[in-house]
Amino acid sequence: MNIDDHILALAQSVLDQARNRNIKLVTAESCTGGMIAGVLTALSGSSDVVYGGFITYANDAKEAMIGVQETTLINHGAVSVEVAGEMASGALERSAADIAIAVTGVAGPSGGSAKKPVGTVCFGLAYRDEVLTEKQVFDLGERHAIRMKTVEQALTMTLNVMSAD
Secondary structure, eight states: OOOOHHHHHHHHHHHHHHHHHTOOEEEEESTTTTHHHHHHHTSTTGGGTEEEEEEOOSHHHHHHHHOOOHHHHHHHOSSSHHHHHHHHHHHHHTSSOSEEEEEEEOOSSSOOOSSSOTTEEEEEEEETTEEEEEEEEOOOOSHHHHHHHHHHHHHHHHHHHHHHO
């Protein structure tokens, strides 16, 4: 995985902020396939902050590993803020972490639709008793670029929540 300096610096900021606040992180990843955890753990000393991660690419894995409800998947689809929120909540409940960041999306080049075009990514972040969600559409045209932008946004979202605390 080729990681640019900006994303590594962002990951270092997330680790530093989490370390300063004694916060453990866990990821729940679909479209990024573990890239968020990979970027965080590419940095030395991350083991005191990164609890671990769940790669839940298949819908069955989302259900079995982190408790996403089948009805949520049926009613909203895997790429939805509802699923992203349940992914984050489930990862947090099944770990000893303090913050869970989750992503699910359409990285392409296939798989998009009129309602959910390639580049559609939904984020969920669970922290304390709160679950934040957001949806982004990254019109970048290339799978790797969409996935890296997703990693960047997930790290930014995590950093923003810790900074606001």
